[in-house]
Amino acid sequence: MNLIIFGPPGAGKGTQAGLIELNYGLKQLSTGDMLRTEIASESELGLKVKDLIAAGHLVSDDIMVDMIAHRIEQEDCKKGFILDGFPRTVAQAKALDHMLASKGKKIDHVIVLVVDETALMKRIQSRIAQSGENARADDTEDVLKNRLQVYNEQTAPILPYYDLKNLLYKIDGMQPIEVVSSEIDSLLEQR
Numbered sequence: 001m002n003l004i005i006f007g008p009p010g011a012g013k014g015t016q017a018g019l020i021e022l023n024y025g026l027k028q029l030s031t032g033d034m035l036r037t038e039i040a041s042e043s044e045l046g047l048k049v050k051d052l053i054a055a056g057h058l059v060s061d062d063i064m065v066d067m068i069a070h071r072i073e074q075e076d077c078k079k080g081f082i083l084d085g086f087p088r089t090v091a092q093a094k095a096l097d098h099m100l101a102s103k104g105k106k107i108d109h110v111i112v113l114v115v116d117e118t119a120l121m122k123r124i125q126s127r128i129a130q131s132g133e134n135a136r137a138d139d140t141e142d143v144l145k146n147r148l149q150v151y152n153e154q155t156a157p158i159l160p161y162y163d164l165k166n167l168l169y170k171i172d173g174m175q176p177i178e179v180v181s182s183e184i185d186s187l188l189e190q191r
């Protein structure tokens with residue numbers, strides 16, 4: 001089974017994807033984490049994307065699609081995967097479908113965490129306050145505003161694409177972590 005977990009920055013995608021990995025053995029693939037690893041290792045790709053990410057802009061579709069295409073071939077994705085932070089543009093969503101079809105795979109569900117943007121700002125402000133020196137380079141209020149704008153302009157338009165395919169499963173992401181997680185369980189256990 002292959003899933004996408006979808007929602008704006010700070011909606012809790014990473015937390016829920018981690019729980020799905022733990023409970024169902026599907027591999028969490030966070031493109032943000034993969035890019036941060038590239039930056040930390042100062043690879044050619046890392047150096048190329050560092051400033052874009054720090055400013056809250058998106059990395060190019062080609063780079064991202066290639067990254068995921070290679071990653072899902074690895075052994076740990078055999079049971080399936082959860083895409084966390086990908087796709088982020090309609091072009092990425094279409095390229096993903098095309099690439100999966102060429103490998104005889106598909107997306108089974110798109111789990112959407114629906115959140116209130118004002119509450120989200122507060123949630124991220126507290127994440128910034130708690131993380132101190134370990135704060136992500138893109139966890140500042142200005143960058144967050146930019147990331148939310150990028151989400152609304154470039155990422156949210158993906159939703160109608162998956163809606164037409166009847167794949168969307170919306171969950172109120174403002175609920176406690178355990179409640180969101182148990183709603184995800186009800187979806188996955190129907191299978």
Ligand code: AMP
Nearest residue numbers: 031032053056057058059064085086088
């Ligand atoms: P995240 O940890 O998912 O919030 O991602 C952090 C940053 O990495 C984003 O703000 C983008 O700059 C970049 N990024 C992550 N995933 C993608 C993607 N699928 N397409 C383009 N840029 C991405």
